[in-house]
Amino acid sequence: MIADRTAATTLLASIASFSYHGDPSPALRGVEVAASPGTLTAVLGGSGSGKSTLGRLLGAWLLGGRDGTLAGSLQLEVAGHPAGSAPLRFTGAPDDPRIDPGAWARHVGYVPQDAAAMLSAVRGTVEEELAFSLENRGVPRAGMVRTVADIARRTGLDGLLQRDPATLSGGELRRLAVGCAVVDGPGILVLDEPLESLDQAGVRTVVELVHAELARGTAVVVLSQHADALIRAAERWLVLKGGEETAAGPPARILQGGAPAESGVVITSPEVVIPSADREPEPDPMPAPPPVVTLPVAGAAAVRTKAALELAGVAFGFGGRSGSSGKEGSLLLEDVDLQVMPGEILAITGPNGAGKSTLLRLLNGLHRPLRGDVRVADESIAGVPTGLVARRLGLLFQHPHDQLFERTVLREVLFGLDRIFGTGAPERAQAALAAVGLGDSGNVHPHELPASGQRLLALATVLAREPSVLALDEPTVALDAHGLERLTDAVSAAAGRGAAVVMVTHDLRFAKTHAHRLLRLDGGRLRQF
Amino acid sequence: MAARLNPLTALTAAAAVLVITTAASSWAVSLTVAVGAVLLAAAAGIVRRVLLAAAVIVVPFWLSLLVIHGLFFPEGRTALASWGPARVTAEGLTFALEMGLRTAAFVLVLMVFSFSVRIPELVAALTARRVPPQVGYVLASTLLLAPLVAARLDKVRQAQESRGLVVGRGIGSRLAAIRLQMVPLVLGLVHDAGIRAQSLDARGFRSTGPRTSFTQVRDSAAQATFRVFAILLALAAVGWRIAESLPAGSLSAWFLSGAGGG
Numbered sequence: 147m148i149a150d151r152t153a154a155t156t157l158l159a160s161i162a163s164f165s166y167h168g169d170p171s172p173a174l175r176g177v178e179v180a181a182s183p184g185t186l187t188a189v190l191g192g193s194g195s196g197k198s199t200l201g202r203l204l205g206a207w208l209l210g211g212r213d214g215t216l217a218g219s220l221q222l223e224v225a226g227h228p229a230g231s232a233p234l235r236f237t238g239a240p241d242d243p244r245i246d247p248g249a250w251a252r253h254v255g256y257v258p259q260d261a262a263a264m265l266s267a268v269r270g271t272v273e274e275e276l277a278f279s280l281e282n283r284g285v286p287r288a289g290m291v292r293t294v295a296d297i298a299r300r301t302g303l304d305g306l307l308q309r310d311p312a313t314l315s316g317g318e319l320r321r322l323a324v325g326c327a328v329v330d331g332p333g334i335l336v337l338d339e340p341l342e343s344l345d346q347a348g349v350r351t352v353v354e355l356v357h358a359e360l361a362r363g364t365a366v367v368v369l370s371q372h373a374d375a376l377i378r379a380a381e382r383w384l385v386l387k388g389g390e391e392t393a394a395g396p397p398a399r400i401l402q403g404g405a406p407a408e409s410g411v412v413i414t415s416p417e418v419v420i421p422s423a424d425r426e427p428e429p430d431p432m433p434a435p436p437p438v439v440t441l442p443v444a445g446a447a448a449v450r451t452k453a454a455l456e457l458a459g460v461a462f463g464f465g466g467r468s469g470s471s472g473k474e475g476s477l478l479l480e481d482v483d484l485q486v487m488p489g490e491i492l493a494i495t496g497p498n499g500a501g502k503s504t505l506l507r508l509l510n511g512l513h514r515p516l517r518g519d520v521r522v523a524d525e526s527i528a529g530v531p532t533g534l535v536a537r538r539l540g541l542l543f544q545h546p547h548d549q550l551f552e553r554t555v556l557r558e559v560l561f562g563l564d565r566i567f568g569t570g571a572p573e574r575a576q577a578a579l580a581a582v583g584l585g586d587s588g589n590v591h592p593h594e595l596p597a598s599g600q601r602l603l604a605l606a607t608v609l610a611r612e613p614s615v616l617a618l619d620e621p622t623v624a625l626d627a628h629g630l631e632r633l634t635d636a637v638s639a640a641a642g643r644g645a646a647v648v649m650v651t652h653d654l655r656f657a658k659t660h661a662h663r664l665l666r667l668d669g670g671r672l673r674q675f
Numbered sequence: 676m677a678a679r680l681n682p683l684t685a686l687t688a689a690a691a692v693l694v695i696t697t698a699a700s701s702w703a704v705s706l707t708v709a710v711g712a713v714l715l716a717a718a719a720g721i722v723r724r725v726l727l728a729a730a731v732i733v734v735p736f737w738l739s740l741l742v743i744h745g746l747f748f749p750e751g752r753t754a755l756a757s758w759g760p761a762r763v764t765a766e767g768l769t770f771a772l773e774m775g776l777r778t779a780a781f782v783l784v785l786m787v788f789s790f791s792v793r794i795p796e797l798v799a800a801l802t803a804r805r806v807p808p809q810v811g812y813v814l815a816s817t818l819l820l821a822p823l824v825a826a827r828l829d830k831v832r833q834a835q836e837s838r839g840l841v842v843g844r845g846i847g848s849r850l851a852a853i854r855l856q857m858v859p860l861v862l863g864l865v866h867d868a869g870i871r872a873q874s875l876d877a878r879g880f881r882s883t884g885p886r887t888s889f890t891q892v893r894d895s896a897a898q899a900t901f902r903v904f905a906i907l908l909a910l911a912a913v914g915w916r917i918a919e920s921l922p923a924g925s926l927s928a929w930f931l932s933g934a935g936g937g
Contacts, residue, residue: 207873248879256877263870266878268815270795277889282808282879290889326878512833533841541837548830551859562839593866607838
């Protein structure tokens with residue numbers, strides 16, 4: 147039922163304008179996309195450039211009429227179906243054509259930035275999740291079994307078919323989301339930030355998957371704010387800024403101009419990053435941004451200065467302490483020793499699932515060690531509620547979605563701030579928002595911010611508290627070039643006033659440039675990188 | 676054990692047991708059913724979760740029963756103690772005990788069912804019987820809602836604690852924390868549901884044509900027979916209960932008058 151090659155499909159989109167309901171200014175204006183069989187098109191742009199809106203329109207996750215006002219046309223040319231290839235023209239009038247998202251998805255598969263949003267959430271295994279849209283289309287079971295097996299092979303999910311989707315790692319989840327999108331055999335694939343927050347192994351499998359799809363004749367559109375190796379393989383770039391096209395054409399020509407940098411695109415290594423399985427890639431030769439200026443890291447003088455953060459013989463596992471000593475094998479972390487001095491910036495790297503986020507959660511007591519001691523500002527946090535540890539240690543969560551819970555940006559930063567600063571809280575909140583560039587967005591709902599803005603807002607909630615230790619979980623993820631600058635400034639400023647910074651990251655380039663020390667967490671222990 | 680069972684068989688069995696327990700209206704039957712449910716849960720290795728979840732529902736209910744019927748039972752004759760209008764009567768306590776046991780049996784049976792059934796299989800079994808898939812989805816997401824809400828609530832709590840919220844052991848502190856968490860919880864769930872709807876649309880969930888099921892649900896002639904038998908048994912129990920509750924002789928009187936009238 148799924149052929150070796152997909153039906154040659156071309157998608158032509160001409161968006162004269164698209165505005166969300168209730169939003170006075172258009173989110174997109176004058177954007178043209180042409181995706182032809184077997185080609186890779188990259189849509190680049192910084193935070194808030196309109197990339198995700200464009201991706202959702204192409205994938206019919208956003209519909210003119212239902213979700214906003216669309217003027218322009220969408221045209222699908224599917225080989226062998228000349229009748230259905232006429233352009234759909236939209237004027238924003240009530241009698242505009244209506245797209246059936248389910249029928250559209252058979253030709254255009256869209257994978258959102260948050261891969262988990264793709265899942266139905268009511269299927270218990272990977273194979274059931276893959277089969278979901280086939281079930282909805284009434285495909286006979288024998289055909290479904292064949293297709294699911296085929297898609298599993300193509301997406302490298304073979305060994306995971308019986309797993310609960312909720313237990314997959316980031317890279318596996320991304321592949322499942324792509325699998326769910328290609329299971330109907332669409333000729334067009336639209337991927338929104340497909341490499342985000344993946345470790346090197348995850349990046350490798352997704353890049354391989356994209357190239358395999360291209361080889362099958364699928365037209366692939368990748369939306370990204372990083373001009374990384376995958377994006378550099380594209381035939382054509384389209385750069386967006388503020389919802390408008392600022393450059394379009396072959397990558398080499400666009401790189402010579404300033405449009406990507408101006409939009410906030412992060413430009414990294416030109417080399418194809420397909421590292422071997424067990425090694426992190428070499429640092430890329432692009433000119434590195436200047437290192438941060440901080441207090442000199444205490445060397446011999448450390449004897450006098452007390453560590454801002456200290457872990458001694460810390461062990462942790464999710465099995466809990468209920469088991470007897472036989473539980474040792476299931477420990478995620480064992481004998482972790484660490485000292486971070488005031489003003490020091492430490493980066494920790496390691497593969498997905500190594501326990502990096504867990505380590506950070508041990509620092510403020512969200513998790514408690516099975517053995518060993520965690521000391522913040524020279525006091526043990528054993529038995530101290532997280533809410534009190536939070537006065538001295540600020541934690542940036544891995545997913546802003548988990549950290550943000552208030553109705554407005556300002557309320558978000560203000561939460562709990564009065565307990566530290568009393569009447570000075572509003573002033574601190576404003577200052578923290580201004581530091582991350584959200585000074586004018588105080589009344590916006592956090593969910594309405596672009597992904598980059600949400601990450602920066604989460605950072606502001608940490609900065610506002612002026613903790614003596616900052617624990618940052620993947621702080622660079624989702625940030626465009628402007629956001630990375632804000633992050634760098636914030637981290638230097640915090641270290642400059644004597645705070646210790648511990649960050650967990652896959653972004654080795656950022657870590658090597660900005661950290662005084664780089665450690666690797668692997669096999670439950672911290673090692674020198 | 677439970678994995679081999681068709682989810683409809685388990686559902687029918689649970690429903691039949693509930694109907695029969697209600698019809699029997701006897702503390703001995705309720706107690707037997709409750710103990711049986713706990714033993715089943717133990718056999719399936721889910722006894723801890725079942726008991727915890729059941730306690731959350733049953734304990735407040737028991738307390739209210741005790742207050743309402745234990746203290747103020749109008750038909751109570753045998754007063755054991757009294758304070759003004761409140762009288763602890765033997766009849767009231769017996770009634771509270773019976774109601775309490777019956778509720779416990781109910782809740783335990785439902786918990787054993789919902790913790791042991793594989794929800795995708797239940798949905799598949801329903802789809803195969805032409806139940807609209809939307810109903811199946813709502814049922815599945817309802818049964819899955821509790822863990823989802825718990826996970827989301829946990830995240831909100833962690834986010835708030837990381838920003839200085841101290842949840843004490845006292846009930847006041849906990850109530851205050853719950854008040855702070857409710858709005859973020861509901862808004863977060865609604866936001867997630869909005870995103871989920873777009874994905875479901877794209878994956879053809881709204882299509883009106885015929886559907887198929889990937890999940891194969893085991894069934895057997897023996898299970899089908901058992902389901903029919905369970906339903907008949909439940910119906911018989913209801914019939915018997917109705918007959919019991921009519922005043923003595925009224926049934927034959929009705930027949931006689933009917934015959935006389937015709």
